[in-house]
Amino acid sequence: MFNVTGLLKRLVIGRAMRSEELGETLLPKRLALPIFASDPLSSVAYATQEILLVLTLGGLAYLHFTPWIALAVVLLMTVVVLSYRQVVHAYPSGGGSYEVASTNLGPSAGLVVAASLLVDYVMTVAVSVASGVDNIISALPSLAAHRVGLAVGFVALLTAMNLRGVRESGRAFATPTYLFIGGVLIMVGTGLFRYLLGDAPVAESAAYGIEPDPADAGLAGFALLMLVLRAFSSGCTALTGVEAISNGVPAFRKPKSVNAAKTMLAMGAIAITMFVGVTTLAMVAKVHIVEDPCRLTGLADCEAYTQRTVIAQLAASVFGGSDSFGFYFMQAATALILILAANTAYNGFPLLASILAQHRYLPRQLHNRGDRLAFSNGILALATVAAVLLWVYKANVTDLIHLYILGVFTSFTLSQLGMVRHWNRELHAETDPAVRRRHQVARSVNGLGACVTGLVLVIVLATKFTQGAWLAVLAALVLWVMMRGIRRHYDRTAAELTVTDPRRELAPPPRVFAIVLVSTIHKPTLRALAYARAFRPNHLEALTISVDREAADSLKRQWEEYGIEIPLKILDSPYREITRPVVEYVRSIRRESPRDVVGVFIPEYVVGHWWENLLHNQSALWLKSRLLFTPGVMVTSVPWQLTSSAHADHPAARAPGSVRRGEPTRNSETPR
Template identity: 85%
Template sequence: MLNVPEVLKRLVIGRAKRSEELGETLLPKRLALPIFASDPLSSVAYATQEILLVLTLGGLAYLHFTPWIAAAVIALMTVVVLSYRQVVNAYPSGGGSYEVASTNLGPSAGLVVAASLLVDYVMTVAVSVASGVDNIISALPSLAEYRVLMAVGFVALLTAMNLRGVRESGQLFAAPTYLFIGGVLIMAGTGLFRYLIGDAPVAESAAYGIEPAEGDANLAGLALLMLVLRAFSSGCTALTGVEAISNGVPAFRKPKSKNAAATMAAMGIIAVTMFAGVTALAIISKVHITEDSCRLIGLAGCEGYTQRTVIAQLASAVFGGNNSFGFYYIQAATALILILAANTAFNGFPLLASILAQHRYLPRQLHNRGDRLAFSNGILALALVAGLLLWGYKANVTSLIHLYILGVFTSFTLSQTGMVRHWNSALRTETDPALRRRHRLARVINATGAVVTGLVLVIVLATKFTQGAWLAVLAAVLLWLMMRGIRRHYDQTAAELAVIDPRTERQMPSRVLAIVLVSTVHKPTMRALAYARASRPAHLEALTVAVDKEGLAHLQKQWEDFEIDVPLKVLDSPYREITRPVVEYVRSIRRAGPRDVVAVFIPEYVVGHWWENLLHNQSALWLKSRLLFTPGVMVTSVPWQLTSAAVADHPAARAPGAVRRGEPTTPREHAAARATPGNGARD
């Protein structure tokens, strides 16, 4: 019989891999770059736009702050990249910021970092996919009404690709990443060349003025400072995902630290170059963009007008219009890289969740590898939460961006502070003068990173908290509390299960008292009685509940006719309950003999179709769930496979002459089958 779910699973994720093949999934630098750095590389597509959107709240008057804000973002990115190169070299086992903070600042600080990063990874998927959809709509405005459907569909596609394994997803994502890098560098180079020869590109929005938002005109003093700081914090989205390489060092080929550090340096150089080029072009071509199209002075029919993204306007200006090959190339490459930028989170989130699960802060299932040796449960969890977020916020980048980057700067600050303490500890024991000089330089770099990212964290909190960032803070706090609770549960469970005195734990019970639950005399009942007898208990009895007089009389007559040499205990149930009388009876036996063990045998049907489960075993399931909470009681299911189960398990069971599971095979079973009335089990 064709197993449709299994066939679909293999079509989506491919054949299962053996554990010994894990080494084949390690990444060379050329694949590691698109896998771990696609987020910071792609953020140049919207980081400049976010700066302009904030500055244009005051009209055109404050756009002259753009180059200074961009320079501050570039300086910050340089410091962060240099700082994380120290993390990669000092902590090559992965875990990145979480491991640094946990080791040097304590478990609570480590959990703050972990919670912040997990929230930020979810936001990376949501913002990257939503921004990618925005760029598709910029090229094809007719698709605007399908925004949410497209975004959720892309998340599903990314999930399927990542379930195939890290290396496979890297091979798929490498080409779009390098095409985007090449396209942006060519666009920036062409635009700057045209500017130098006196033919500067002009954006389609350059002719429009901008009406200041209410209350944001003629700002001065503290109000102007807050506007500039808010623009800077929005531009800092360019730094999201920088830490992913430090989390994924174990996925690199050997020498892991060296390759990871080289990949991080390459990422920093490329990202800074592209961000600087896009920002310079936006200034030269006079891109004017606002959150509300109706604030564009001179634009007719603003209500139904969809503004193109900054990078779309630049591509149109540089390459000669909205129908040029260069325009469609940049839009296609940008949309692809923005959607695939979520892959940074699809690699970082499962890796971090796996480490947290290994440390007992998250469910252990997140540490398990799937068929393709990827952390499948983490991938699916990330996809589910990000998909719900996109649906809830209607895939709107402006709404989602306010929840973004808070977590990443929390992890930046704490990890760099932890690295300062790491180098202080190393200097206390190191005697080699050359190494001491190297450690001091590294400490200066990390201390600078801690101070700068700490200031940015304060700025982000101050400027974004009331605009939606409080939700990200709340989510991180709840996640932190949840992880503490999970660790407490695992610790309590381990302490409770620990063997302190082996001699006491090996002590035999005084007696084993066996009880077989009976509703009628049929083959499952006979098998359960035989199995219970084979366990050689000190006492064996059958137990039934008198729900109706006729059924009880029929059962007692069968018991006598078949000469079953096991005493039948009948429990009265005036309210027609089954579970309560059985549980109370079993507990009374335990109270009478605290050192005895009560073994309860429950006959159960095994069916071949899911819907058949609805017709059988409901009483058995409820009984088991209650009995499992009773100390000193062992619950044993005695399965009886129906014909449908045999066919589902092995199609050959349909063959003529084949003995089906559940059919009598011995003379005694045939005699019992002929003598048994045709009524079914009362379950």
């Protein structure tokens, strides 16, 4: 069973890598871009669509706000990219917004950032995969019934790829990312060139009118402002994942911060170009898209109508219909990049979780690297939560998007405030006028970033809170409280385990009282007795629990016949319990002699096949779990491996009953 599992693991994940090979996993810029920037690049596929979906709530009357909202998003992205380039240079050790906020604003602010980012990384996976599945369904509507299964399957595939290591996942994801960039640029260039020649592409939905939502018809004043702000906050999904490069600086080749900053600049330029191009082309082609197809006027049967995404409509209008090669190429590339956009989170989440675990805010297991030097536990945790979200929300992008981007702007705002304090500290210590001018410019950029992203955070909260964003806020709050609790636990444990008087801790106990648990006389029992005697305790006795008087008498006679010199103590158990009498007896010894140490030796045999576990109870495990909570009690397992266990974890057979010192036993029980 073990060999089959190990073989499957090697096929999926690959060979195990030595720790010394960590340097071989570092990334050049051409691979770092698709790994860390696939999320902001892919958001081009749905950011424009999210703006249009909100504006069309009021019908066609408000679509003229689209260019201005897009311009605001572009300016915001420019400020954020420039701000995070400075984070990369100032804090090249990784951790990004979390490290900036923790260092400059305090641990509590750092945990707010960390909790927000962890929630947002989960949402990145869920939204990206769901959006990718949407684009697949746009090309193949017959797959609509399998939406959730497809989404969860893609999460599993991404998980397997990332468990193989960062560098290998980068190689796998680089081609689709660059194909998507090339496809979008060709589509936008072709469409706008046709527009300049007087042959503007026309979207399939251009002929349909839009019936305003009754609640959003004829808006003016404050209500209109709120609608525009909602559209802007939805368009801000284009900024998700921008901070991932600042978290992943340690994964870059040297010089790390320089390469990371160049990659971030390239990401920003490409994302802005594509977003502006898609939005402009959508306006030229008169794309009309709504949440409910029945609000489109002119449809014969709105219930049966499958509405295509903005990218799908643009590709069909530019390349000559939904049966053209260009259309299918764009749909395939878009679906791939949207699904692979989750890879940004697959790199950001485990890295951030590892840093938090190192700082004792998350379980230490999240800091461990797997066979392929990836943070495997973090990858699996991310995949599990994202898959559950996709299942609960039925992989619906519109429902999931409301939980999105809140965490991003929380981290943006706090990190930029932290950078302002960082530059204030640097300016206080710096005397060189040229350096001071550079620091002042940097402070101005980060100050502007803090103001702008703070304003966007307020807008996002105001417009999305009641639509589902409250759940993301609650999740981040619960995570924040949990991380503080984990840190308190680790701090208490460290304080309790700190050595203050080595001589006192090394002093031997006055006496050792050894007990060997016995149910019958066989080889495991005799080995346990011999092993306990080898410790030369001050007092040694065997202990059995009598649930059957005749069996207990028979054991006592056999004990005397074998001439075993160790005294046998029999405890009656009228209610046929085993664990409680043993625990109570051990505790009674401790009460009589609190300074003595009680050693309990448990003979166990180990089975080798999974189905054999179903045939045996786990009384030894239950006994040990109870005894371990008793102070001054040392529990020792004395294993006896059966023949079947000789092949359970190693191809070379071992002699029956052979003992491997220092190895933990598994699936064991007290022999009866």
